Amino acid sequence: MNEIRPIEAGLNTIDALASVEQKLVWLASWMIHNANHLRPNRDGLKVGGHQASCASAASIMTALYFDILRPYDRVAVKPHAGPVLHAINYLFGRQTVEQMAGLRQMGGAQAYPSRAKDGSEIDFSTGSVGLGVALTSFASLMQDYVRAHGFVDPAVPRARHVAIAGDAELDEGNIYEALLEGWKHDVRDVWWVVDYNRQSLDSVMPDRLFGRFEGLFRDMGWKVVSLKYGKRLEAAFARPGGSSLRGWVDDCPNSIYSALTFQGGAAWRQAILADMAKSRGVRAIIDPLSDTELASLMSNLAGHDLATLTEAFRAATKTDQPTCFLAYTIKGMGLPFAGHKDNHAGMMTVEQMGAFRAQLNIRPGHEWDRWEGLAQPKAVEKFVESVPFAQKLTPHGRRLDAATIPVPTTLPQPKITGRRMSTQAGFGEILSEIGRAKGDSAELSKHIVTMSPDVAVSTNLGPWINRRGVFDRHTRDDVFRDGKLASAQRWGTSPSGQHIELGIAEQNLFLLLAAAGLSHDLLGARILPIGTVYDPFVNRGHDALFYACYQDARFLLVGTPSGITLAPEGGQHQSTNTPALGIVQDRLASFEPAYCDELAILLRHAFDWMQRPEGSAVWLRLSTQILTQKDRPLNAAHVIAGAHWVVPPATGAGIAIAYQGAVAAEAEKALAELREDEPGAGLLAITSPDRLYAGWRAAQRARRLGDATATCHIETLLAPLARNAAIVSVLDGHPAAHAWLGSVRGQRVMALGPDHFGQSGDITDLYREYEIDSSAILDACAEALLAR
Ligand SMILES: Cc1ncc(C[n+]2csc(CCOP(=O)(O)OP(=O)(O)O)c2C)c(N)n1
Ligand SMILES: [Mg+2]
Numbered sequence: 001m002n003e004i005r006p007i008e009a010g011l012n013t014i015d016a017l018a019s020v021e022q023k024l025v026w027l028a029s030w031m032i033h034n035a036n037h038l039r040p041n042r043d044g045l046k047v048g049g050h051q052a053s054c055a056s057a058a059s060i061m062t063a064l065y066f067d068i069l070r071p072y073d074r075v076a077v078k079p080h081a082g083p084v085l086h087a088i089n090y091l092f093g094r095q096t097v098e099q100m101a102g103l104r105q106m107g108g109a110q111a112y113p114s115r116a117k118d119g120s121e122i123d124f125s126t127g128s129v130g131l132g133v134a135l136t137s138f139a140s141l142m143q144d145y146v147r148a149h150g151f152v153d154p155a156v157p158r159a160r161h162v163a164i165a166g167d168a169e170l171d172e173g174n175i176y177e178a179l180l181e182g183w184k185h186d187v188r189d190v191w192w193v194v195d196y197n198r199q200s201l202d203s204v205m206p207d208r209l210f211g212r213f214e215g216l217f218r219d220m221g222w223k224v225v226s227l228k229y230g231k232r233l234e235a236a237f238a239r240p241g242g243s244s245l246r247g248w249v250d251d252c253p254n255s256i257y258s259a260l261t262f263q264g265g266a267a268w269r270q271a272i273l274a275d276m277a278k279s280r281g282v283r284a285i286i287d288p289l290s291d292t293e294l295a296s297l298m299s300n301l302a303g304h305d306l307a308t309l310t311e312a313f314r315a316a317t318k319t320d321q322p323t324c325f326l327a328y329t330i331k332g333m334g335l336p337f338a339g340h341k342d343n344h345a346g347m348m349t350v351e352q353m354g355a356f357r358a359q360l361n362i363r364p365g366h367e368w369d370r371w372e373g374l375a376q377p378k379a380v381e382k383f384v385e386s387v388p389f390a391q392k393l394t395p396h397g398r399r400l401d402a403a404t405i406p407v408p409t410t411l412p413q414p415k416i417t418g419r420r421m422s423t424q425a426g427f428g429e430i431l432s433e434i435g436r437a438k439g440d441s442a443e444l445s446k447h448i449v450t451m452s453p454d455v456a457v458s459t460n461l462g463p464w465i466n467r468r469g470v471f472d473r474h475t476r477d478d479v480f481r482d483g484k485l486a487s488a489q490r491w492g493t494s495p496s497g498q499h500i501e502l503g504i505a506e507q508n509l510f511l512l513l514a515a516a517g518l519s520h521d522l523l524g525a526r527i528l529p530i531g532t533v534y535d536p537f538v539n540r541g542h543d544a545l546f547y548a549c550y551q552d553a554r555f556l557l558v559g560t561p562s563g564i565t566l567a568p569e570g571g572q573h574q575s576t577n578t579p580a581l582g583i584v585q586d587r588l589a590s591f592e593p594a595y596c597d598e599l600a601i602l603l604r605h606a607f608d609w610m611q612r613p614e615g616s617a618v619w620l621r622l623s624t625q626i627l628t629q630k631d632r633p634l635n636a637a638h639v640i641a642g643a644h645w646v647v648p649p650a651t652g653a654g655i656a657i658a659y660q661g662a663v664a665a666e667a668e669k670a671l672a673e674l675r676e677d678e679p680g681a682g683l684l685a686i687t688s689p690d691r692l693y694a695g696w697r698a699a700q701r702a703r704r705l706g707d708a709t710a711t712c713h714i715e716t717l718l719a720p721l722a723r724n725a726a727i728v729s730v731l732d733g734h735p736a737a738h739a740w741l742g743s744v745r746g747q748r749v750m751a752l753g754p755d756h757f758g759q760s761g762d763i764t765d766l767y768r769e770y771e772i773d774s775s776a777i778l779d780a781c782a783e784a785l786l787a788r
Contacts, residue, residue, distance in 0.1 A: 052332035120397030130172025230305030241281010261339030265291025303327035426596030428460025506541030517553030535559030563732030649682025726784030
């Protein structure tokens with residue numbers, strides 16, 4: 001038994017929690033009601049909101065936030081309980097009525113909790129179900145990492161990472177990928193509390209699934225706490241005949257249980273008596289109860305029983321073993337549509353809301369008042385002020401901070417001039433040099449952590465890993481090394497290692513990048529995460545990448561190798577859509593260098609940019625294409641802004657070739673031939689269509705807003721070309737990434753690039769087939785010149 005603390009005459013902790021819960025259900029319902037019924041609606045669209053999902057999670061969230069959580073714990077709340085979280089913050093004085101009244105309105109509280117838009121009270125954004133749950137496990141892994149590396153004061157208590165999950169989230173595969181990965185890394189201090197209402201969006205779930213869940217979690221080293229029945233039902237089951245009642249409820253299919261909950265006491269009685277009319281014990285339990293009392297007893301599930309919940313949570317604080325609570329709940333608990341299978345988007349009518357208000361003693365006009373309608377408002381207010389989570393983590397909210405790591409003006413570099421090498425190899429060598437941790441880069445190298453889904457060696461992280469080691473809480477020997485079996489790679493692990501090796505599941509890479517990229521904010525430790533992945537498999541984890549960017553996590557993603565340049569590997573491994581993805585993905589600055597001198601500039605920029613408040617995550621698309629490296633002056637600012645003239649065009653030139661990435665040599669060859677006829681032709685190296693496009697959009701916007709002098713890098717670069725000039729552009733990626741360039745100054749763009757799946761071949765054959773070799777470039781130039 002946990003301590004039930006008296007608070008004031010007639011009020012103990014459980015009563016106080018019940019009052020808080022009542023306020024949360026009311027405020028969440030009212031927020032949604034207000035948004036849908038009381039605000040002017042200009043477009044006739046349904047505003048929406050999930051009163052049933054909120055009511056389902058309200059008791060769990062009450063027990064957590066008002067009894068268990070400490071200010072430094074971190075929580076991911078299931079997306080559809082967002083309004084409950086807003087209401088919780090409101091009771092703690094951390095949310096305004098204006099924001100709540102503006103739920104789902106521009107500038108108001110977001111439909112689903114958002115770090116970027118709801119401000120510093122939100123630990124993790126949620127929305128794409130499953131991802132927020134899994135993220136807590138990776139955030140906990142990062143907690144172990146920063147503590148093992150001495151980046152935070154060991155006296156600071158370890159945070160618990162808690163997810164309040166909808167049961168349908170357990171259908172998402174990424175949950176199980178994360179469970180496996182968590183097991184490998186021996187994660188701890190993670191709780192997943194499943195709001196087990198056995199309902200998703202469309203329907204009621206199959207029975208007996210809980211058995212599967214329990215087994216799965218236990219197999220992964222988790223403790224599973226099944227919270228099925230509340231205290232009153234347990235007491236009834238303990239009475240003579242109670243065990244038959246328990247058996248009956250246990251066997252009751254989810255859909256029937258839900259339907260009876262919706263129908264109420266009379267239906268319960270009829271159903272129970274139909275099967276057990278002759279059981280004297282059962283009759284003794286149910287006969288004295290009114291229909292209302294019977295309905296209340298039969299829906300006394302543990303996930304709504306504050307005493308059971310707090311007891312179970314408190315007991316679990318005694319260990320750091322990851323724990324899954326399967327808390328049985330009723331979707332829409334206490335509301336008119338409780339248990340109805342169609343209640344996901346169901347909403348109380350104006351009349352039902354009126355009745356609910358009256359039932360809670362809330363006076364019209366006082367709907368937003370914090371403690372309105374409670375029997376002991378002052379005592380509940382005092383109670384809320386006294387709970388651990390009422391303490392502020394920082395004076396300004398739940399965001400921590402960490403000083404930025406100085407980035408040297410130039411990164412240490414291997415000698416590259418004149419060598420034949422690829423950007424992927426260059427990346428490996430530069431990182432390895434940084435890993436020597438000499439001079440200016442010593443501090444930088446301490447804060448870098450690399451991670452890769454089983455492609456660390458094949459993306460050239462090997463030398464870095466050999467220098468800096470593989471991270472694990474537990475030191476483990478490298479059997480091959482110790483056995484003196486020749487291997488280039490050291491795979492022994494230790495708490496001081498700086499590479500986190502992941503299994504092959506790409507979503508886990510992006511979730512770990514998300515967690516690592518929020519370390520300054522969540523853990524108060526500055527981490528510079530670098531994740532490497534085969535470029536095509538960015539698609540495999542794209543929702544998690546989107547999710548990481550949505551939370552404004554800061555990391556460097558290296559996609560390599562890329563494009564059909566990967567030649568013999570074939571179409572499934574050749575990324576063609578990623579340059580376009582790099583343009584359209586918000587809060588991710590995407591680049592594709594062709595040569596290692598550009599790469600060195602961009603890598604340095606990435607370390608700087610990901611630490612700036614106005615910065616973002618960065619994506620480098622690299623290649624295994626081998627090019628002869630140049631010794632040339634480069635304008636770093638131009639490389640970072642997205643393009644630079646390799647051969648500047650003559651003023652008024654009628655044609656230029658623009659290239660991006662691995663096809664540089666083809667473009668150079670074509671230009672040499674072109675200039676025999678068109679001596680003024682220029683050669684533009686595009687390092688980032690993404691940055692160019694963003695700059696162009698920003699300039700257009702600034703001009704619209706009245707700044708007539710606003711301009712941008714691509715406008716300046718293209719200015720020397722004639723108005724009707726042709727630009728033949730080429731990249732190893734979908735040509736749509738360049739097609740827009742023609743709109744900048746009205747010049748004619750002929751964009752070349754593979755727009756069909758790739759196939760196996762060598763570069764010569766493939767570049768010819770997909771029309772990105774020098775002769776295709778020249779053909780396009782001829783066509784463009786003829787059309788002049
Ligand atoms: C990846 C993803 N797919 C689909 C949806 C749409 N969706 C939102 S909630 C939901 C069902 C959620 O059910 P559950 O997790 O059990 O939540 P609860 O019953 O507590 O509302 C679905 C399908 C989504 N938000 N994210
Ligand atoms: Mg559900």
